[in-house]
Amino acid sequence: MSKSVIHTDKAPQAIGTYSQAVKSGTTVYLSGQIPLVPETMEVISEDFEEQAHQVFKNIQAVCEAAGGTVNDLAKVNIFLIDLSKFAMVNEIMSQYFAQPYPARAAVQISALPKAVQIEIDGIMELPE
Template identity: 40%
Template sequence: MQPITTTDAPAAIGPYSQGIIANGLLFISGQLPIDPATGAFISNDPVDQCRQSLRNIEAIAKAAGADLSKVVKTTVLLKDLGSFAAVNAAYAEFFPNVAPARTTFEAAALPKGALVEIDAIVSL
């Protein structure tokens, strides 16, 4: 296993890696909508938070030599499933050609009070 770390995505807030390469896949830990430059959420809007979480995933994938076109699976956690349609539209912006397989859940609470958290599996 090989850990992947980049300053272009927020540092892990616990005992985990931003990403791990194993068996030709990159497993990206759940990304909160934290701006790595400020260490804060970019806004309190789930659409903006979705975009930032995906930008963080993109940065980690790039650090491993991949990009979003190689994402094969994501999990999207939403504080409120009522924001699904709006978040879904923002999510689609990042996958214009082939959307990865995905699971979406409503979560009672997310770390740091986030409205969105997204993880990913990337083919290398």
């Protein structure tokens, strides 16, 4: 099965040796998104809530570029530098997703690129 690269200018450009997403069959693997504003490639702000919203907007843009929506995500992984922000992530996520929600993991880690507070990646299954 061949794979194809997904790219959109509506999400931050890859900063390194990876693609925004890769499609293989009807499955799309999304690389981690951090709260960079696509037009400036700068972190949106120091505020956690603004960072989380930007990450979900970036994920949304990559999903759409692949031909789907966030509701086609089967699995997401959320990386936080402060797990006490978990309830806020749930509230913000509910603004972008409809039920049934994807499977999910949320883990606290010591650091993220550009000293941001949140990163999200995922796996999307496109409708056949």
